[in-house]
Amino acid sequence: MAQSYYEQFKxxxxxxxxxxxxxxxxxxxxxxxRRRYVVFKNLTEELLNTISVIKITLxxxxxxxxxxxxxxxxxxxxxxxxxxxxxxxxYFFDYYNIRRFFHDVADAYAKSFMLDNENLEKYIEACxxxxxxxxxxxxxENLGKYSSAYIKYLxxxxxxxxxxxxxxxxxxxxxxxxxxxxxxxxxxxxxIPKSSECGNYNQVDQKYNKIRKYNIENKQYEAGDSxxxxxxxxxxxxxxxxxKKTNVNLINSIILPLIDRSTDTGEKDEHPFNxxxxxxxxxxxxxxxxxxxxSYSEAKRHQHHFEEDDxxxxxxxxxxxxxxxxxxxxxxxxxxxxxYLFRLLLEMCLIDHNYIASDKNFKxxxxxxxxxxxxxxxxxxxxxxxxxxxxxxxxxxxxxxxQDHVANLKETIRLLKIKTDILLxxxxxxxxxxxxxxxxxxxxxxxxxxxxxxxxxPCFDIEKEIRRQFEANYIDDRFNDLLNKTICTQEDKxxxxxxxxxxxxxxxxxxxxxxxxxxxxxRIIEQPAYEISGKKxxxxxNYNNVIYLNFIxxxxxxxxxxxxxxxxxxxxRNDEYLEDVDHFIKQNDGKDMLSCAFIIxxxxxxxxxxxxxFINKAKFEDGNYDTGxxxxxxxxxxxxxxxxxxxxxxxxxxxxxxxxxxxxxxFCNELxxxxxxxxxxxxxxxxxxxxxxxxxKNSKNIIFISSTWQPPVDLVNLKRRYSxxxxxxxxxxxxxxxKYYQHFITLQETNLKNxxxxxxTNLDEKVKSLTQEMKVQLTDNKRETVQILxxxxxxxxxxxxxMEKIGDIASSDTISLIFGICTCFGYFIILLQLIxxxxxxxxxxIIIAILTGLLLYCTFFIRxxxxxxxxxRPEQPERTHISIHNNxx
Numbered sequence: 001m002a003q004s005y006y007e008q009f010k011x012x013x014x015x016x017x018x019x020x021x022x023x024x025x026x027x028x029x030x031x032x033x034r035r036r037y038v039v040f041k042n043l044t045e046e047l048l049n050t051i052s053v054i055k056i057t058l059x060x061x062x063x064x065x066x067x068x069x070x071x072x073x074x075x076x077x078x079x080x081x082x083x084x085x086x087x088x089x090x091y092f093f094d095y096y097n098i099r100r101f102f103h104d105v106a107d108a109y110a111k112s113f114m115l116d117n118e119n120l121e122k123y124i125e126a127c128x129x130x131x132x133x134x135x136x137x138x139x140x141e142n143l144g145k146y147s148s149a150y151i152k153y154l155x156x157x158x159x160x161x162x163x164x165x166x167x168x169x170x171x172x173x174x175x176x177x178x179x180x181x182x183x184x185x186x187x188x189x190x191x192i193p194k195s196s197e198c199g200n201y202n203q204v205d206q207k208y209n210k211i212r213k214y215n216i217e218n219k220q221y222e223a224g225d226s227x228x229x230x231x232x233x234x235x236x237x238x239x240x241x242x243x244k245k246t247n248v249n250l251i252n253s254i255i256l257p258l259i260d261r262s263t264d265t266g267e268k269d270e271h272p273f274n275x276x277x278x279x280x281x282x283x284x285x286x287x288x289x290x291x292x293x294x295s296y297s298e299a300k301r302h303q304h305h306f307e308e309d310d311x312x313x314x315x316x317x318x319x320x321x322x323x324x325x326x327x328x329x330x331x332x333x334x335x336x337x338x339x340y341l342f343r344l345l346l347e348m349c350l351i352d353h354n355y356i357a358s359d360k361n362f363k364x365x366x367x368x369x370x371x372x373x374x375x376x377x378x379x380x381x382x383x384x385x386x387x388x389x390x391x392x393x394x395x396x397x398x399x400x401x402x403q404d405h406v407a408n409l410k411e412t413i414r415l416l417k418i419k420t421d422i423l424l425x426x427x428x429x430x431x432x433x434x435x436x437x438x439x440x441x442x443x444x445x446x447x448x449x450x451x452x453x454x455x456x457x458p459c460f461d462i463e464k465e466i467r468r469q470f471e472a473n474y475i476d477d478r479f480n481d482l483l484n485k486t487i488c489t490q491e492d493k494x495x496x497x498x499x500x501x502x503x504x505x506x507x508x509x510x511x512x513x514x515x516x517x518x519x520x521x522x523r524i525i526e527q528p529a530y531e532i533s534g535k536k537x538x539x540x541x542n543y544n545n546v547i548y549l550n551f552i553x554x555x556x557x558x559x560x561x562x563x564x565x566x567x568x569x570x571x572x573r574n575d576e577y578l579e580d581v582d583h584f585i586k587q588n589d590g591k592d593m594l595s596c597a598f599i600i601x602x603x604x605x606x607x608x609x610x611x612x613x614f615i616n617k618a619k620f621e622d623g624n625y626d627t628g629x630x631x632x633x634x635x636x637x638x639x640x641x642x643x644x645x646x647x648x649x650x651x652x653x654x655x656x657x658x659x660x661x662x663x664x665x666x667f668c669n670e671l672x673x674x675x676x677x678x679x680x681x682x683x684x685x686x687x688x689x690x691x692x693x694x695x696x697k698n699s700k701n702i703i704f705i706s707s708t709w710q711p712p713v714d715l716v717n718l719k720r721r722y723s724x725x726x727x728x729x730x731x732x733x734x735x736x737x738x739k740y741y742q743h744f745i746t747l748q749e750t751n752l753k754n755x756x757x758x759x760x761t762n763l764d765e766k767v768k769s770l771t772q773e774m775k776v777q778l779t780d781n782k783r784e785t786v787q788i789l790x791x792x793x794x795x796x797x798x799x800x801x802x803m804e805k806i807g808d809i810a811s812s813d814t815i816s817l818i819f820g821i822c823t824c825f826g827y828f829i830i831l832l833q834l835i836x837x838x839x840x841x842x843x844x845x846i847i848i849a850i851l852t853g854l855l856l857y858c859t860f861f862i863r864x865x866x867x868x869x870x871x872x873r874p875e876q877p878e879r880t881h882i883s884i885h886n887n888x889x
Contacts (some may be wrong), residue, residue: 003691003693004184004186004189004190004692005177005178005180005181005186005692006177006190008177008694009177009178012170012174012177016207017276018207019251020147020148020151020250021147023166023250024144024147024151026169026170027138027147027150027151027154027166028138028139028143029169029170029173029402029405030400030401030405031135032400032403034400035154035162036131036134037069037093038153038154038157038160039130039131039134039153039154040093040098041067041069041157041160042152042153042154042156042160043127043131044067045067045156046153046156046238047102048063048105050231050234051063051109051110051231054113054229054230054234055113058112063109064081065078065079065080065081066078066079074092074093074094075092076090076091076092076093076098076101077089077090078090078101078104078105082108094132095132098127098132099128102123102127106120113230114231114232115231115232119232119235119239122235122239123235123239126238126242126243129242130150130153130242137150145243145245148241148245148248148250149242151255152241152254155255158257160400161328162400163255164328164331164398165398165400167331168334168394168398168401169402169405171275171331171334171338172334172391172401172405172406173409174279175342175409178286179345179409179412179416180692180700183412183419183702183703183704184692184699184702184704185662185665185666185704186691186692187539188293188539188540188543188662189537191290208256208273274332274335275331275335278335278339279335281339282338282339282342285339285342285343285346286342293350293353293543294539296353296546314336316337319334319337320333320337320385320390323393324390324394324397327397330397330398334394337387341371344364344368344371348368348416348420348423349706352419352423352706353706353707355423355710355712355713356649356712356713357427357431357712357713357714357716357717358649358650358715359716362424362427362431362432365420365423365424366424368417368420369424370386371385371386372388372413372416372420373386373417374386374388374389375388391409391410394406408700412700415669415701415703418682418703419703422682422705426707426709427712430711431712431714431716431717432716497528499521499524499551500664502517502521503521503551503555503658505517506518506521506563510566510567514559514560515560518556518559518563521551522551522552525548525551528663529544529547529548530544530545531544531661532662532663532690537690543662544661548661550658551658553592554592554595555595555658558594558597561581561584561598561602562597562601564577565602565605569605571605571608573609573612575627578606578630578634581602581634582630582634585634585637585641593641593644593645594638594641594645596718599638599641599645600642600721602638603635603639603725604725606631606638607635607725607728610631610632610736611735613628614628614631614739615732615736615739625743628736628740632729632733632736639722639725642725643722645718646715649713649715649718654713658710659707659708659710662690664684664708665705665706666684666685666687666702667682667683667684667702668682668683668684668701669681669682669701670682670683670701682703
């Protein structure tokens with residue numbers, strides 16, 4: 001028994017469709033009792049054909065008979081011609097009557113050449129066992145014995161379409177397991193297999209052509225063998241083939257002829273084995289999806305893409321029509337539809353893991369909603385191209401399909417629609433509530449034509465439809481609580497974990513003790529984060545570990561600043577907090593992406609402070625403009641981080657949703673009907689184990705929702721905010737520089753006035769100082785002049801006296817007198833230099849005193865010399881003295 005949907009899926013795809021064991025699985029998976037009628041009709045047809053060939057060979061007679069089966073009444077009608085009369089016999093479809101029917105056929109047509117009745121009895125017994133013990137014979141322990149017989153007698157008649165039905169049944173079972181694997185989050189508990197591990201389907205086409213060529217070459221030989229066939233040999237060989245285990249490869253003799261006949265349309269690559277190329281691509285897409293989800297569990301984000309639609313174009317509308325109208329072409333068309341839809345489902349699950357509200361994601365969810373929704377009524381216009389209605393048409397067109405498989409797939413699709421609608425509703429509430437949008441659904445990839453199917457859905461109508469479905473739903477109520485920053489939903493209704501309660505309080509309440517709550521969250525969250533561990537659950541461990549790190553190092557790190565900004569700063573100017581944030585951003589630069597809320601709330605705060613405290617102020621305070629530049633610069637830095645954040649979100653490499661841990665993301669769907677409207681009520685499912693068995697009916701309604709009640713990252717609003725912030729920063733930058741320029745001009749004018757005033761004051765003081773200096777200088781000059789005149793007068797007096805006596809002095813004394821006069825003249829010059837120069841007054845006074853003394857000494861010397869001359873010379877007449885005096889005058 002398969003342990004999980006993943007393992008059952010892996011078991012389904014590991015066999016090649018060109019092997020008997022593949023068809024053994026198809027037969028084993030279909031417990032439809034109506035298929036007994038197919039086995040009966042094909043056994044009867046083979047019997048009648050063999051009798052006809054032998055009868056023509058031996059007796060040259062052609063038998064004319066027909067068998068009609070009424071499955072509803074459980075009755076067989078045999079119509080034949082006997083003696084040119086049409087005879088009709090009816091038989092109830094039970095063991096006794098079918099035995100009687102085979103005896104009647106043998107008596108009517110083969111009695112003449114039937115040699116051994118024992119062979120006929122064994123043949124009839126084997127046929128009845130094959131027909132009436134169908135469900136027991138195809139069980140696991142018995143199928144090995146009867147597999148070849150059922151492959152032959154179920155698929156023998158191409159007109160029955162049983163092989164195509166089994167292909168459809170296989171695809172429905174495969175698709176159901178893939179979708180349930182997505183719903184249960186099994187891609188996190190198992191590694192998705194590569195196509196080479198499940199079966200190399202790229203070689204199917206080559207092998208098919210090789211077998212087909214061999215089948216054509218040996219056709220004539222096989223046809224020639226039937227000419228030598230006897231009826232007893234036919235009975236013996238058929239009995240042995242039915243009752244004994246054989247290893248006969250029936251692909252070339254049974255399967256391929258059916259395919260050749262059912263695909264004889266002249267179109268290229270029409271055989272149903274091409275559906276395995278679809279499976280190949282689905283497996284590749286599933287692997288890419290798995291790697292993408294794993295990348296969310298790594299420190300470094302990687303970008304992954306699915307194969308582009310134009311590489312493997314799928315015209316959904318055309319394939320839908322083919323699948324719903326023609327059973328022979330249905331398997332290949334259904335495989336194309338399955339691949340197309342599975343890719344959309346993978347995209348939806350990626351949105352769940354990296355929940356971003358963007359136009360692209362919203363349109364994808366809208367498309368998926370319209371595809372997965374059943375038609376509201378039975379009109380042809382409304383039922384077109386909806387997948388649940390396609391499943392209903394398959395049930396009608398393929399009556400021998402396993403109805404349970406189709407019903408299970410339909411229920412799985414309903415669960416996927418619930419998950420899609422939850423994501424769509426939350427995205428509507430967060431982003432598109434006020435948008436007047438009309439979504440146009442086109443499912444094909446070809447160019448739009450007049451005949452292309454289009455259906456316009458007003459988004460508001462879809463929102464009302466989804467809201468009716470999820471009325472009184474705790475998940476939606478909880479989401480709105482977080483969206484509106486209120487707590488209305490009772491915690492016990494959703495069975496909150498302790499870390500979820502603290503997280504809710506931090507989001508919704510304005511606490512003054514937020515530091516203590518963050519500390520409690522860090523302490524409590526570790527235990528559930530590492531509750532699942534071990535090598536077997538390595539991917540789950542990584543997944544939970546990243547969520548843990550997001551809470552600790554992202555929500556905690558940035559949440560503290562956000563809470564401080566809201567609780568402590570309260571939108572006011574705080575230069576110390578500005579420096580703290582600036583330092584924090586510099587330390588974090590290049591390490592990880594900044595938080596959306598951190599960027600938005602701090603840019604708003606910075607711009608509000610810049611506007612209120614700087615731009616709207618009448619004038620700048622001292623040094624204010626430098627601080628204003630810091631606010632403006634930090635806002636510009638955060639705006640650049642905002643741009644990087646948006647680019648990362650658009651590239652689908654940003655994943656920072658604060659989801660619950662893996663084991664806390666499972667919900668059970670309880671379907672309720674109110675006034676004819678189905679309503680979904682999701683309750684949290686507390687699991688004892690995180691793997692699910694397809695045999696467990698209670699686990700079928702379990703849904704894994706990674707985003708739980710978390711709001712999506714609103715890319716549309718982020719772009720609007722970025723544009724608004726960018727415009728506001730440009731405007732405030734212009735206003736701030738204008739204000740700063742005005743302040744600078746005013747400051748310059750004030751400085752010029754101060755400089756002018758200071759210059760005038762200094763000039764007045766300088767004038768006063770110069771005037772005073774000039775007065776002092778004039779006084780000094782007067783004094784010096786008086787001194788010079790006094791000295792000159794003294795010198796003149798000495799010279800006059802000396803000149804008077806020159807004539808009276810002897811020649812020897814005359815030289816001394818002249819020398820004295822010259823010496824006095826030299827002293828006079830020295831005195832003039834000392835008086836006119838600005839030298840030390842004390843030194844000048846001392847020198848003047850010394851020179852004055854020398855001058856007095858010289859004067860005294862002259863006077864003595866004069867008296868000495870009077871005493872030594874005889875007295876001259878008075879006349880001579882008078883004449884000399886007169887001459888001097």
